[in-house]
Amino acid sequence: MDNADVPRIVAVLGLEGCGKTVFLTTLAKRFSEAGPTGDVLVPGDGDTVKYSEENWAKLQSGHWPRTTFGGEIRHLSWTVRRSVGDPFALRTADISGQALRRIFGPGTARDTPLPCHLALVRHIYRQADRILLLVNIGDFVGEIDAEQRRVNLATLVNSVKRLTGKRGKKPASS
Numbered sequence: 725m726d727n728a729d730v731p732r733i734v735a736v737l738g739l740e741g742c743g744k745t746v747f748l749t750t751l752a753k754r755f756s757e758a759g760p761t762g763d764v765l766v767p768g769d770g771d772t773v774k775y776s777e778e779n780w781a782k783l784q785s786g787h788w789p790r791t792t793f794g795g796e797i798r799h800l801s802w803t804v805r806r807s808v809g810d811p812f813a814l815r816t817a818d819i820s821g822q823a824l825r826r827i828f829g830p831g832t833a834r835d836t837p838l839p840c841h842l843a844l845v846r847h848i849y850r851q852a853d854r855i856l857l858l859v860n861i862g863d864f865v866g867e868i869d870a871e872q873r874r875v876n877l878a879t880l881v882n883s884v885k886r887l888t889g890k891r892g893k894k895p896a897s898s
Contacts, residue, residue, distance in 0.1 A: 733813045735849050737883065738858035739876065740821025745789045747858060748800065748816065749779035755804075762807025765814070772800045775818075792820040797845060815852065817845040828883035830875055849887035857884065 738744050753776065755765035767773045775798060779789040792798065798818040805811045827839070849855060863876040 733815055733848075733852045734854045734856055735852035736814075736816040736856045736858065737849065737880075737887070738821070739824055739860065739863060739879065740791065742821070742858040742860040742863070744816070744818055744858055745779055745792070746783065748818075749776055749783065749789065751814075752776040752802065753780050758807070764805045766803045766805055768801030768803060768813075771798070772802060775800055792818050796820060797823075799848070815848050817848050819845060824883050825875070825879050828879050828886060830878040830882075846887050852888070855884065855888065 736744055736748065752765055752767070752772075755763060756776075758764045767776065782789045796819075800816050800818060802814045803811050804814055857880065859880070864873055867873045867876065
C-alpha cells in the first residue's frame with residue numbers, strides 16, 4: 725500500500741454485539757509495542773488507555789467486556805505509527821447498537837436533526853477517510869425474522885449515510 729492509499733483517519737461503526745469493543749481492544753493490545761512489521765498503535769488519551777486495559781483484562785479472565793449502554797458514547801483515539809510511511813489516526817465513538825437502532829432505524833426521519841450529544845460522533849465519522857463497518861453475521865444470516873433482518877440492514881445503511889453525509893451513494897449489496 726503506498727502513502728496515497730493510506731487513510732488519515734479510520735472510524736469504526738457497528739450494531740451491538742458485532743465486536744467493536746473486542747476488535748479495538750485486541751488491536752490495541754496486539755500493536756501496543758512494535759511487532760515484526762514495526763507498526764505500533766499509540767493511544768491518544770488516558771481514556772483510551774483505560775478502555776483498552778480494562779477490556780483486555782476482562783478478555784484475559786474469560787469474560788466479555790461490558791456492553792456499551794444506551795446513552796453512553798466512548799470517544800477513543802489512537803495514532804498508528806508505521807515503520808514505513810506516514811502515521812494515521814484510528815478514531816471511534818463507541819456508541820451502543822441500541823442507540824444506533826433508535827436514532828437511525830427504519831421510520832426515523834432522514835432530515836431530523838441528530839440529538840446534540842451526537843455532534844462529536846458525526847464529526848468523527850465525517851472526518852474519516854475510511855469507515856470500518858463491523859457486522860455480526862448473526863444479525864442477517866442467523867436472524868430468522870425477515871423483518872428484523874430488514875431493520876438491521878436499514879439501521880446500518882441509515883447510520884452510515886447520516887453520520888458521513890454521503891447520502892448520494894448507494895450501499896453495496898451481495
